[in-house]
Structures are given as C-alpha cells and as structure tokens.
Amino acid sequence: MTRLQDDLMARARPDIEKIEKELKANLTPYFDLVAQTAGHLMFAGGKRLRPLLIVLSARICGFEDPFVYRFAGIFEYLHTATLLHDDVVDGASIRRGKPVAHSIWGAPTAVLTGDFLLARALSIASETRNPKIISVVAEVTEQMSQGEIYQLMKKGDLFFSENEYFDVIMRKTGVLIQGACRTGAMLAGARRKWEDALAGYGRNMGIVFQIADDILDYTADTEVLGKAVGADLREGKLTLPVIYALKNAGEKDRTEMEGIICRPDFTKIDFIRLIELINKYNGIDYSKKTADAYLKRAQESLSPLPSCPARDLLVIVAEYALKRDK
Amino acid sequence: MTRLQDDLMARARPDIEKIEKELKANLTPYFDLVAQTAGHLMFAGGKRLRPLLIVLSARICGFEDPFVYRFAGIFEYLHTATLLHDDVVDGASIRRGKPVAHSIWGAPTAVLTGDFLLARALSIASETRNPKIISVVAEVTEQMSQGEIYQLMKKGDLFFSENEYFDVIMRKTGVLIQGACRTGAMLAGARRKWEDALAGYGRNMGIVFQIADDILDYTADTEVLGKAVGADLREGKLTLPVIYALKNAGEKDRTEMEGIICRPDFTKIDFIRLIELINKYNGIDYSKKTADAYLKRAQESLSPLPSCPARDLLVIVAEYALKRDK
Numbered sequence: 260m261t262r263l264q265d266d267l268m269a270r271a272r273p274d275i276e277k278i279e280k281e282l283k284a285n286l287t288p289y290f291d292l293v294a295q296t297a298g299h300l301m302f303a304g305g306k307r308l309r310p311l312l313i314v315l316s317a318r319i320c321g322f323e324d325p326f327v328y329r330f331a332g333i334f335e336y337l338h339t340a341t342l343l344h345d346d347v348v349d350g351a352s353i354r355r356g357k358p359v360a361h362s363i364w365g366a367p368t369a370v371l372t373g374d375f376l377l378a379r380a381l382s383i384a385s386e387t388r389n390p391k392i393i394s395v396v397a398e399v400t401e402q403m404s405q406g407e408i409y410q411l412m413k414k415g416d417l418f419f420s421e422n423e424y425f426d427v428i429m430r431k432t433g434v435l436i437q438g439a440c441r442t443g444a445m446l447a448g449a450r451r452k453w454e455d456a457l458a459g460y461g462r463n464m465g466i467v468f469q470i471a472d473d474i475l476d477y478t479a480d481t482e483v484l485g486k487a488v489g490a491d492l493r494e495g496k497l498t499l500p501v502i503y504a505l506k507n508a509g510e511k512d513r514t515e516m517e518g519i520i521c522r523p524d525f526t527k528i529d530f531i532r533l534i535e536l537i538n539k540y541n542g543i544d545y546s547k548k549t550a551d552a553y554l555k556r557a558q559e560s561l562s563p564l565p566s567c568p569a570r571d572l573l574v575i576v577a578e579y580a581l582k583r584d585k
Numbered sequence: 586m587t588r589l590q591d592d593l594m595a596r597a598r599p600d601i602e603k604i605e606k607e608l609k610a611n612l613t614p615y616f617d618l619v620a621q622t623a624g625h626l627m628f629a630g631g632k633r634l635r636p637l638l639i640v641l642s643a644r645i646c647g648f649e650d651p652f653v654y655r656f657a658g659i660f661e662y663l664h665t666a667t668l669l670h671d672d673v674v675d676g677a678s679i680r681r682g683k684p685v686a687h688s689i690w691g692a693p694t695a696v697l698t699g700d701f702l703l704a705r706a707l708s709i710a711s712e713t714r715n716p717k718i719i720s721v722v723a724e725v726t727e728q729m730s731q732g733e734i735y736q737l738m739k740k741g742d743l744f745f746s747e748n749e750y751f752d753v754i755m756r757k758t759g760v761l762i763q764g765a766c767r768t769g770a771m772l773a774g775a776r777r778k779w780e781d782a783l784a785g786y787g788r789n790m791g792i793v794f795q796i797a798d799d800i801l802d803y804t805a806d807t808e809v810l811g812k813a814v815g816a817d818l819r820e821g822k823l824t825l826p827v828i829y830a831l832k833n834a835g836e837k838d839r840t841e842m843e844g845i846i847c848r849p850d851f852t853k854i855d856f857i858r859l860i861e862l863i864n865k866y867n868g869i870d871y872s873k874k875t876a877d878a879y880l881k882r883a884q885e886s887l888s889p890l891p892s893c894p895a896r897d898l899l900v901i902v903a904e905y906a907l908k909r910d911k
Contacts, residue, residue, distance in 0.1 A: 290731065292738050344700060348693035367674035370696055371734045374670060374703065378726035381707050385723045390714035397711045400704035405616065408697045412618055 267579050270572050271311055274328075278310045281328040282335055285383065296364050296372040300354065301339045308468070308576060309334040309439050315576075316443025316457045318569040327446060330387065333380040333396060334439045340376035341403055341431075343369045348411065349494045384442075392445050399438035406430025415495035417517055421502055428469040429462075436465035452563055459560035460573060463553045468580040470550040473498035474543060477534055479585060489530050493523050499549065501533075504542035512536050547581075554581050593905050596898050597637055600654075604636045607654040608661055611709065622690050622698040626680065627665045634794070634902060635660040635765050641902075642769025642783045644895040653772060656713065659706040659722060660765045666702035667729055667757075669695045674737065675820045710768075718771050725764035732756025741821035743843055747828055754795040755788075762791030778889055785886035786899060789879045794906040796876040799824035800869060803860055805911060815856050819849050825875065827859075830868035838862050873907075880907050 268275075282301060286294050310331035317327045345351070346359040347366045353359060361369035377400060384396040410427045413419045440461030444454040476491045477500050491498050497505075501520070505513060516536050519529045537543060557577045564570050594601075608627060612620050636657035643653045671677070672685040673692045679685060687695035703726060710722040736753045739745045766787030770780040802817045803826050817824050823831075827846070831839055842862050845855045863869060883903045890896050 290734055290738065293731070293734055340700075344696050348696060366692070367737055368734070370670050370674060371730055371737060373700075374666075374730040375727065375734065377700065377703055378723060378730050382720070382723040382727050385716060385720040388716035390711060390716060390719065393716065393719050394708070394711040397704060397708040401701065401708050404697055404701040404704050405619070408616055408619055408694070408701065411693055411697060412616065 263575065263579055263582060267572070267575050270568070270575070274311055274314045275307050277325075277328045278307050278314065278331055278335075282310075282332045285329065285332055285379065292364070292368060293372050293375055296360050296368050297339060297343075297376055299357065299360050299363065300342060301335065305335065305339075307335065308580070309338055309436060312436060312461065312464075312573070312576065313439045313443040313446075315569045315573055316440045316461075317447045319457070319564050319567060319573075320444050320447030320449035320453055322443075322447030324446075327443070329383060330442070330446060331439075333383050333442075334435065336376040336380040336383075337396075337400060337403070337435065340373040340380070341407065343373035343376070345407065348407070349490075349496075351490065351494070387446070389445065392442050395438050395442050395445070399435050402430045402434040406432075406434075410496065413497075415521070416497070417505065417520065419497045419502060421499070421506070424497070424499055424502055425466075428466060428473075432469040433462045433465035436468065437462035440464075456560055456563040460557050460577070463557035463560060464577045464580060466553045467550050467557060467577060470499055470546055470553070471581050471583065474500060474546050474550070475583075475585065477501075477537065477543060489525075492520060492525075492530075492533075495523065499546040500537050500542035502542075503545045504537040504540040507540040508536065512539065550581050554578065589901065589905055589908060593898070593901050596894070596901070600637055600640045601633050603651075603654045604633050604640065604657055604661075608636075608658045611655065611658055611705070618690070618694060619698050619701055622686050622694050623665060623669075623702055625683065625686050625689065626668060627661065631661065631665075633661065634906070635664055635762065638762060638787065638790075638899070638902065639765045639769040639772075641895045641899055642766045642787075643773045645783070645890050645893060645899075646770050646773030646775035646779055648769075648773030650772075653769070655709060656768070656772060657765075659709050659768075660761065662702040662706040662709075663722075663726060663729070663761065666699040666706070667733065669699035669702070671733065674733070675816075677816065677820070713772070715771065718768050721764050721768050721771070725761050728756045728760040732758075732760075736822065739823075741847070742823070743831065743846065745823045745828060747825065747832070750823070750825055750828055751792075754792060754799075758795040759788045759791035762794065763787035766790075782886055782889040786883050786903070789883035789886060790903045790906060792879045793876050793883060793903060796825055796872055796879070797907050797909065800826060800872050800876070801909075801911065803827075803863065803869060815851075818846060818851075818856075818859075821849065825872040826863050826868035828868075829871045830863040830866040833866040834862065838865065876907050880904065 286297055313331040313334060314327050342354065343360055346354055347361050347369050351359050352362060360372070381396060381400070384393045387393065406427050409430065413423060413427070437458050438461070440457040441454055444457045473491065476489065476498065492501065505516060508516060516533060519525050519533045522529070554577055558574050561570055561573060612623060639657040639660060640653050668680065669686055672680055673687050673695050677685050678688060686698070707722060707726070710719045713719065732753050735756065739749060739753070763784050764787070767780055767784040770783045799817065802815065802824065818827070831842055834842060842859060845851050845859045848855070880903055884900050887896055887899060
C-alpha cells in the first residue's frame with residue numbers, strides 16, 4: 260500500500276503543488292474569516308484527487324494551459340463546500356484529524372463559507388465562457404445536493420437497500436468525479452469519444468472511491484483515518500458492508516445488528532461485535548469485491564485513450580482509491 | 586399605501602401568475618422533501634419582486650419569449666436559498682408568518698435544500714448558454730454569500746458603521762437585484778446603455794428595498810410583517826436606524842441604547858424605549874430620507890430607456906419597495 264501511495268505521490272507531486280498554489284490564491288482575496296474557515300479544512304491534508312483527475316484528463320487530451328490548475332480547484336471547492344455542510348448536517352466532530360470547522364467558528368460560519376465555496380466554484384467555471392462546461396458543473400452541484408438530501412431522508416432506515424445506496428453514492432461522488440474528468444476533457448476540446456471515456460472512468464472511479472471510504476469506516480484506525488471510525492453508523496448512515504450483512508443475516512443475528520445500529524451511542528464493544536457479524540455475512544468482503552469490479556470498469560474505460568504517462572497515472576489513482584488506508 | 590399596492594398588483598398579476606407557475610414546475614420533479622421544504626417558504630406569500638423585475642427588464646428591451654418566466658425563477662431560488670440558510674444562521678423562528686423551515690424539518694434539511702436551490706438556479710442560468718449571463722448569476726451568488734459572512738462577522742459590533750452597513754446591503758441585496766435587472770436586459774440582447782440603465786435601477790432599488798426592510802423591523806406590526814419585530818437586533822444585526830442614532834446620541838443616551846442592544850433578551854418595554862431613543866436622534870427619519878434618495882436614483886436610472894408600461898411599472902415597484910408595510 261505504502262509503495263502504491265509513494266509511487267502516486269512521486270508522479271503527481273508537481274501537479275499537486277500547482278493545484279495547492281491555485282487553491283490558496285483563489286481564496287486569499289476574500290474575508291479572513293472565509294479563508295480561515297475554508298482553509299482549516301481545505302489545507303488539512305486533503306488528497307486533491309479530484310483536481311488531479313482534471314489536470315490528468317485535460318493532459319491526456321492534449322491540454323497543458325496553466326488555467327487548468329485554476330479550473331481544477333473548482334472540484335475541490337465543491338467538495339469542501341459539501342464537507343462543511345455535511346459536517347453541520349451530520350453533527351460530526353472530527354475530520355482529517357482536526358475538529359470540524361463548525362465546532363470552532365460555529366455552524367453559521369460553516370454554512371456560509373460552504374455557500375461561498377459553491378459560488379466561487381461556479382464563478383471560476385463561468386470564466387471558461389464555455390456553456391457546456393458550466394452546465395456540467397451546475398449539474399454536478401445539483402446532483403450532489405440531491406444525493407445528500409436523499410441520504411438524509413434515508414437516515415436510520417433499516418431497509419435502505421443496495422440499489423438506494425448506489426443511487427446515493429452515484430449522486431454524491433460518482434457524478435462529481437465524472438464531472439471532473441469530463442470537464443478536463445472538455446477544456447481540451449477533446450473529441451466526444453475521449454470525453455466519454457474519461458467520464459466513464461470518473462463515474463466508476465467515484466464509486467470505487469466511495470465504497471472504499473465506506474469500508475474504511477469499519478476497518479480503519481481512527482488515527483490513520485483522521486475521523487472517528489463507525490461515524491457513518493452513529494449518524495444513521497447505512498453503507499454497503501452493513502446493508503449486505505443485514506440482508507443476508509439470519510433472523511437472530513439481524514435482530515442483534517439492528518439493536519446496535521439503532522443505538523447511536525453504541526459502545527466500542529457493540530461496534531466490535533457488529534463488525535464480527537458483518538464479517539460473518541461477508542459484508543466487508545462483498546464490498547471490496549464490488550469496489551474491485553468498479554475499479555476494473557474504471558480502468559477499462561480508459562482504453563480508447565492514447566497511452567501516455569497521464570493515462571498510466573489515472574490507472575494508479577484508481578487503484579489507490581481502493582487500496583488506501585485513509 | 587394600499588392603493589399603491591393594489592395598483593402594482595393589478596398591473597403585475599398576469600406576470601406574477603406565470604412566475605408562480607414556473608417556480609412550481611421547476612421544483613416538482615424533485616424529491617418530495619425538497620419540494621416541501623423549499624415550497625413551505627417559497628409559496629408562503631413571497632412578493633416575487635425579484636422575478637418580476639427580470640420579466641419587466643427583459644420586456645422593456647423587447648424580449649417576450651416565455652423562457653423569461655423560467656429564467657426569472659433563478660433569482661427567487663437564490664433568494665429562497667439565502668433565506669433558508671439565513672434562518673438557520675440567525676436562529677430565526679418565524680418568517681412570512683410561518684414557523685421557519687428548519688424548525689419543522691431540521692437544520693440539515695434546510696441547509697441542503699438551500700444548496701439544492703443554489704445549484705438549481707445556476708443550472709437554469711446555464712440553460713441560456715450565455716456565458717456572460719451565467720457569469721453574472723455566479724457573481725451575484727458569490728457576493729451574496731460574502732455579504733452574509735461580513736454581516737455575521739460584524740454581529741453585535743457596536744461600532745458597525747454606516748459605510749460597513751452599506752457594504753453589507755450592497756452585497757446582500759443590491760447586487761442581487763442589480764443582477765436580476767441586468768440579466769433581464771442581457772436575455773433580450775439589449776444594447777449596453779440599456780443594460781447599464783437597468784442594472785443601475787436594480788442596484789439602487791435593492792438598496793431602497795433593504796433599507797425599507799430594516800426600517801420595518803422597527804416600525805411594523807408583527808402580524809402584518811409576518812416575522813418578529815426587533816428580530817434584527819435580537820440577532821445582533823445593527824441596521825441604519827440604530828447605527829445613525831448611536832452615532833448621534835449623547836453619551837448618556839448612547840450608553841442606555843447599548844445596554845438594550847447588548848441584551849438579546851430585551852423586553853418589549855426595552856424595545857419601545859430603544860425606538861424612542863432612535864427617534865430622538867432621527868434614526869428612522871434619516872433612514873427614510875436615505876432610502877428616498879436611492880429611490881430617486883433608481884427612478885432616474887431608467888431615463889435612457891424607452892417609455893412603456895413595463896418601465897412605468899418599474900417606477901411603481903421602486904416606490905412600493907419603500908412605502909410597503911411588510
């Protein structure tokens with residue numbers, strides 16, 4: 260794992276440094292409070308995978324203009340806006356190893372800073388003067404908010420199904436990463452076939468990324484993860500490992516699992532027992548296999564594209580999305 | 586006053602009915618929860634001045650395509666998004682005579698519905714395929730969120746100055762209404778001189794509208810207003826009447842006013858005393874005169890435009906913005 264991450268970082272570093280620079284530059288002219296609140300989360304070791312995917316997608320299609328780094332920030336702003344609002348919505352307490360923004364500056368500032376970032380993202384998108392690109396960004400934002408609302412509606416629903424889960428993660432993550440890769444291609448004025456290939460990669464890679472995130476919530480070390488393990492469940496969010504286990508459990512085990520899930524103040528012992536039951540019904544294993552199938556699809560989507568270092572890096576990024584430990 | 590309102594309603598009704606229809610049509614395909622949460626506030630007797638201004642601006646410049654009604658909804662969505670988030674931010678309890686959305690569906694749903702409306706507004710803007718129009722809408726959104734953040738930063742600041750107040754209301758309201766009128770002209774492909782005339786009208790009219798709102802918070806009847814009188818002050822928002830009075834009060838009166846302002850749980854008797862002191866130093870009167878000066882500027886801005894019923898209606902709308910009782 261570490262070797263994969265090291266390899267990825269070594270190849271991606273020059274781009275990520277430029278992305279970091281632009282992310283900062285595009286925030287500093289505004290009120291200190293915004294820069295602080297957004298920066299607290301945004302500069303707390305985010306992986307920058309979303310902007311990196313745009314830069315790589317554009318490069319595969321032959322676009323090397325430095326504007327790509329500014330543009331790439333859009334998807335990090337959108338993502339950060341969602342995280343800020345989500346943390347308020349979910350009543351989360353830590354994120355990326357730090358107290359959440361709203362616990363420091365209050366929910367009002369966190370909400371408004373999120374709004375600002377959404378607006379900033381769309382302003383930068385409109386700098387392209389390309390209505391199709393702007394349309395994709397607006398559509399991504401709309402889908403994301405709908406995914407979040409749908410998730411909220413389904414909170415604590417013990418009959419939340421695998422299909423519904425996929426509907427949520429497609430809107431929340433799939434569409435965002437699909438949009439990132441697609442707009443990268445669009446910036447380059449790529450032919451439709453290439454654009455669709457990159458969009459397909461992004462969509463599948465987004466699913467991989469989200470399932471991996473959801474698995475980590477059951478398997479990771481809190482310190483490595485940078486947020487509380489079991490947080491999803493405490494917030495009433497059922498994800499693939501538990502959905503699959505619940506569906507396949509015998510009546511007695513299902514009842515026991517439901518008992519734990521319905522107590523948001525479950526103890527560490529409860530949680531360990533829950534993981535035992537999830538594993539008894541292969542919940543983690545099934546989730547990994549599912550993610551792996553999407554990983555293959557993501558990588559296969561790239562086949563119409565010319566072979567080049569940027570394409571190779573997309574292959575590595577997708578693998579990393581699944582195999583990372585945080 | 587009632588005659589002015591009746592006159593306005595009689596002239597504007599056909600447009601407002603079409604606006605209402607579109608506002609509903611563009612929300613219904615979405616999750617029930619979104620439609621309910623957004624609809625609760627959006628269909629609680631909003632005045633629809635913002636969309637009306639777009640329709641009229643476009644018409645003055647010769648644009649009568651029915652798309653204008655769909656487009657006009659953008660500014661009502663943006664406005665509603667801001668209200669939803671504001672009410673969460675401010676901890677408000679009633680709005681338009683009804684309990685605020687977050688007290689019924691919870692802050693998370695209110696926040697996410699606001700996000701959805703922001704995104705929806707930008708999606709509809711992108712349907713124009715006109716990058717300049719989209720850019721104006723994105724810029725409006727960005728300015729609005731910054732105005733809100735600035736206001737939040739200055740909450741409870743007894744030295745909040747008249748200049749700072751104007752900075753906030755320009756971003757919060759001026760820029761929104763300016764954008765509404767400007768994009769109306771842009772939809773029509775109007776010549777720059779007309780576009781600027783309408784933008785100037787909108788900017789000044791927005792200021793009139795906001796000052797009038799801020800005066801109403803001190804002078805209106807709670808039942809007529811549909812929200813709690815004195816709400817701004819309870820939320821720590823200093824507005825023009827009190828800013829002016831504080832600046833001009835003698836030391837003893839200033840100290841007394843500050844005492845009331847700093848107690849968010851001030852009694853009705855305290856509030857009546859505060860209004861007495863505001864009036865002693867002409868706070869309301871000065872605010873009315875200031876708004877009146879902007880009203881004149883708004884109406885004068887229209888002079889480059891051809892005389893027509895839509896232009897006449899803009900004159901009436903501006904007057905109504907100042908003289909309304911809610």
